[in-house]
Amino acid sequence: MKTEKLLSCEQCYKKNIKRAAEILKNGGIVAMPTETVYGLAASSYDDNAIGKVFAAKGRPQDNPLIVHISNMNMLSQVAKNIPERALLCAEKFWPGPLTMVLPKTEKTAKSVSAGLDTVAVRMPSHKVALDIIEAAELPLAAPSANTSGSPSPTTAKHVENDLDGKIDAIVFSDDCAVGVESTVITFCSNPPRLLRPGAVTAEALKKIIPDLVIDGAVLTEPEKNAKVESPGMKYKHYAPKTEAFLVEGNTKQFAKFVNAKQNAAAICFEEDSSLLKTPKIVYGNSQNESSLAHDVFSALRDIDKHHCERVYIHAPSKSGVGLAVYNRLLRASGFKVIKLPFIIGLTGPTGSGKSSLRAVAENNGFSVIDCDKIARLATVKGSAGLSALVKAFGNDILTTDNALNRKALAQKAFATKENTELLNKTILPFICELIHKEIEGLDRVILDAPTLFESGINSICNKTVAVLAAKETRLKRIMLRDSMDEVSALLRINAGKNDEFYKQNCDYIIYNNGTEKEFTEQFQKIIKEL
Numbered sequence: 367m368k369t370e371k372l373l374s375c376e377q378c379y380k381k382n383i384k385r386a387a388e389i390l391k392n393g394g395i396v397a398m399p400t401e402t403v404y405g406l407a408a409s410s411y412d413d414n415a416i417g418k419v420f421a422a423k424g425r426p427q428d429n430p431l432i433v434h435i436s437n438m439n440m441l442s443q444v445a446k447n448i449p450e451r452a453l454l455c456a457e458k459f460w461p462g463p464l465t466m467v468l469p470k471t472e473k474t475a476k477s478v479s480a481g482l483d484t485v486a487v488r489m490p491s492h493k494v495a496l497d498i499i500e501a502a503e504l505p506l507a508a509p510s511a512n513t514s515g516s517p518s519p520t521t522a523k524h525v526e527n528d529l530d531g532k533i534d535a536i537v538f539s540d541d542c543a544v545g546v547e548s549t550v551i552t553f554c555s556n557p558p559r560l561l562r563p564g565a566v567t568a569e570a571l572k573k574i575i576p577d578l579v580i581d582g583a584v585l586t587e588p589e590k591n592a593k594v595e596s597p598g599m600k601y602k603h604y605a606p607k608t609e610a611f612l613v614e615g616n617t618k619q620f621a622k623f624v625n626a627k628q629n630a631a632a633i634c635f636e637e638d639s640s641l642l643k644t645p646k647i648v649y650g651n652s653q654n655e656s657s658l659a660h661d662v663f664s665a666l667r668d669i670d671k672h673h674c675e676r677v678y679i680h681a682p683s684k685s686g687v688g689l690a691v692y693n694r695l696l697r698a699s700g701f702k703v704i705k706l707p708f709i710i711g712l713t714g715p716t717g718s719g720k721s722s723l724r725a726v727a728e729n730n731g732f733s734v735i736d737c738d739k740i741a742r743l744a745t746v747k748g749s750a751g752l753s754a755l756v757k758a759f760g761n762d763i764l765t766t767d768n769a770l771n772r773k774a775l776a777q778k779a780f781a782t783k784e785n786t787e788l789l790n791k792t793i794l795p796f797i798c799e800l801i802h803k804e805i806e807g808l809d810r811v812i813l814d815a816p817t818l819f820e821s822g823i824n825s826i827c828n829k830t831v832a833v834l835a836a837k838e839t840r841l842k843r844i845m846l847r848d849s850m851d852e853v854s855a856l857l858r859i860n861a862g863k864n865d866e867f868y869k870q871n872c873d874y875i876i877y878n879n880g881t882e883k884e885f886t887e888q889f890q891k892i893i894k895e896l
């Protein structure tokens with residue numbers, strides 16, 4: 367079939383709107399712009415035309431369509447027994463990106479609702495869509511104008527890529543302003559439920575419907591064969607060809623995580639971009655969720671051009687329009703979510719009582735990683751870490767059986783400032799890799815690292831904390847702990863960094879001079895703040 371390309375420029379506007387309406391009246395199917403995404407429209411009274419929509423998209427038969435109207439008279443042709451609160455929502459949010467599921471009239475074709483006795487209806491705000499509906503004098507059933515399963519189309523080009531040759535016409539216009547499909551709520555359950563998040567946010571809807579329930583399928587994967595209220599929610603959707611993962615974490619964590627991956631690309635925030643070394647597509651600013659909604663589907667389409675094995679997508683917040691974007695990305699990644707743990711770096715001078723804080727942290731749900739232990743693991747015999755050290759410092763740092771001679775390494779590495787820096791720079795990537803392996807799947811982590819800043823491990827921490835204590839207290843502790851005389855203990859204290867160093871570098875200081883209760887309370891206050 368030859369697909370007619372109808373432009374919506376000033377000169378040809380009237381003629382082409384008329385042409386689109388004519389095709390629709392005659393039982394044809396037309397892709398048209400709306401403010402959310404491009405829709406593939408057909409008469410909602412015509413089962414045969416609706417059949418063509420399902421066929422062109424390859425859409426599963428049990429996934430119902432949304433009916434688009436241009437005035438309130440049409441609403442009563444499509445839906446009946448409309449509750450007061452639905453009318454209030456219409457008044458507040460129409461024309462706009464809100465779809466309401468209501469009891470269906472007989473006039474609407476059965477296939478529109480895939481056999482359900484309800485109908486989803488909305489009044490779009492896009493001028494072209496409204497004018498086509500008015501000209502056709504028909505409520506138009508219109509799902510997104512893409513191949514079923516692929517990212518929704520937000521430009522006319524996307525529609526052309528998916529459906530050229532399969533539909534009667536495409537009406538060309540600007541890119542869609544919103545970029546994600548409409549919010550869907552159902553009034554056919556009590557209390558009303560949010561079935562699909564969109565640009566009309568749950569927060570805004572709750573002002574009219576305080577008891578609105580967010581359907582479980584919005585953020586979790588429906589079980590196989592489970593009955594879901596919104597059939598569209600159960601399908602894998604929006605997926606690029608590249609295998610996608612949704613990654614939750616802050617900019618620093620995200621960049622570290624992605625940079626450590628081979629053959630990977632990223633879909634990221636503006637603020638991540640300069641830190642990433644992999645191929646990437648920016649999809650907006652994390653603080654501006656509407657910008658993310660606007661570009662998310664283009665990013666999902668474009669990422670395949672990089673021909674990487676995997677794409678890691680930086681997850682937005684789940685509030686406001688962010689919930690809609692998160693919901694789409696969850697489906698695009700087949701519900702594969704990687705939660706990067708919240709990492710607190712713990713440090714402090716010797717004898718300050720860092721180990722006591724480890725215990726407190728564990729009691730508060732943190733997993734503690736001993737970075738000294740990790741550093742030893744990173745340099746065991748035969749490891750890549752040890753090879754790197756040998757490359758940097760020569761064979762003299764090995765024992766006769768090719769293990770690390772720690773004394774020999776210390777002598778060389780601590781001889782000059784440059785050598786110490788070289789040591790840290792060489793071994794850091796190996797330590798970080800081991801840490802990342804260790805903490806995968808954990809929620810909150812403490813990295814216990816006496817040389818947190820000198821080693822560079824602070825670079826993978828979200829926050830840093832130092833435990834400090836008065837010199838006399840530390841002196842007593844060291845003497846007791848290590849059976850040391852006072853002079854040796856003092857020497858050790860003076861060889862370490864002073865309190866000022868920790869105060870300058872750390873986000874938080876915990877003082878360990880009082881009781882255990884006071885000490886614990888300081889830590890708990892910090893976690894509360896975080």
Ligand code: AMP
Nearest residue numbers: 430431484485486509510595596597598
């Ligand atoms: P799309 O047309 O691609 O924007 O998808 C329409 C969405 O609305 C899908 O998630 C459908 O499952 C949902 N939907 C349409 N009609 C109904 C209905 N009667 N009841 C519940 N959900 C519906």
Ligand code: MG
Nearest residue numbers: 509510518547
């Ligand atoms: Mg769709």
